[in-house]
Each structure stands twice: as C-alpha cells, then as structure tokens.
Amino acid sequence: MSGACGRVLVVDDNEVIRQLIRVNLELEGFEVVTAADGVECLDLVHRVCPDVITLDVVMPRLDGLQTATRLRSDPRTRRLPVAVISACTPYEVDRGVAAGVDAFLAKPFEPSELVRLVRQLVDREDPSSVDGRHGAGRAESAAG
Numbered sequence: 227m228s229g230a231c232g233r234v235l236v237v238d239d240n241e242v243i244r245q246l247i248r249v250n251l252e253l254e255g256f257e258v259v260t261a262a263d264g265v266e267c268l269d270l271v272h273r274v275c276p277d278v279i280t281l282d283v284v285m286p287r288l289d290g291l292q293t294a295t296r297l298r299s300d301p302r303t304r305r306l307p308v309a310v311i312s313a314c315t316p317y318e319v320d321r322g323v324a325a326g327v328d329a330f331l332a333k334p335f336e337p338s339e340l341v342r343l344v345r346q347l348v349d350r351e352d353p354s355s356v357d358g359r360h361g362a363g364r365a366e367s368a369a370g
Contacts, residue, residue, distance in 0.1 A: 231255040232277035232348035237267040237293065238311070239285040243333070247280065247311065250337040251344060264288030268296060271303055278347045283312040291321050298326040307347035311335065
C-alpha cells in the first residue's frame with residue numbers, strides 16, 4: 227500500500243476545501259495528493275496510483291460526475307474507490323450512483339466522518355466491492 231494508511235487523491239476546485247481534507251487525512255496517516263479539477267485528476271491518477279479518490283461535483287473544465295464516469299470507463303481505474311464530497315442534490319446523487327460512485331459525504335462534513343469514509347474505502351479487500359458497476363448497491367451517505 228502507498229502511504230502508511232493509503233494514498234488519497236483529493237479533487238476539489240476550492241483550495242481551502244482541498245487543504246482542509248488534506249490536513250484531516252494526513253493527521254490520520256494518509257498520504258494525500260491534490261488536484262483542482264477533473265482534468266487534473268485524470269492527468270495525475272496513473273502517476274500517483276491512489277487507493278481512493280475524493281471528488282467535488284461542481285468544478286471547472288470537468289466536473290466530478292464526468293470524472294467518475296471516465297474513471298469507471300478506464301480498465302486501469304474502474305475498480306478504484308471513488309467518493310463524492312459535495313453538497314449534492316438528490317439528482318446529483320442519482321447521477322453519481324449511475325456513474326459508479328462508491329460513497330457520498332455531504333459538505334459541510336465532520337472531519338471524523340471524512341476519515342471514517344476514506345478508511346472504509348481503503349480497507350475494502352474484495353476488488354469486486356469497488357467495481358463501479360455495483361456502486362448503486364453500496365453507495366452510502368455519511369450525512370444521514
């Protein structure tokens with residue numbers, strides 16, 4: 227495994243949110259790499275080989291749901307756990323599930339919920355449990 231607890235690629239266009247997520251995850255032993263949008267995420271994903279990706283939904287150039295769809299269509303990343311961290315509408319959650327997103331965390335979030343969610347995704351041992359085609363059955367909301 228990459229870092230002590232795993233490597234996370236955090237994708238959000240808001241620098242403050244990226245740093246907030248980074249600090250909370252690094253404090254728990256994760257290695258964190260950040261990207262400002264979906265295009266940058268797709269450029270980095272094969273170089274940094276993350277164990278989990280977190281995506282915001284609304285971003286310039288390529289939004290989080292389009293990014294998730296592209297990750298699922300690539301055989302090299304289709305099993306990579308993806309969590310959306312965003313203030314999602316029910317429509318966006320439905321689109322995320324259809325795109326193969328594994329989990330959702332609503333903004334604003336509690337740092338402990340962020341860590342719990344990322345740890346849960348990193349710790350999955352069964353590769354089929356993170357296959358995007360099965361995402362609809364496992365997608366969860368840590369907001370409830």
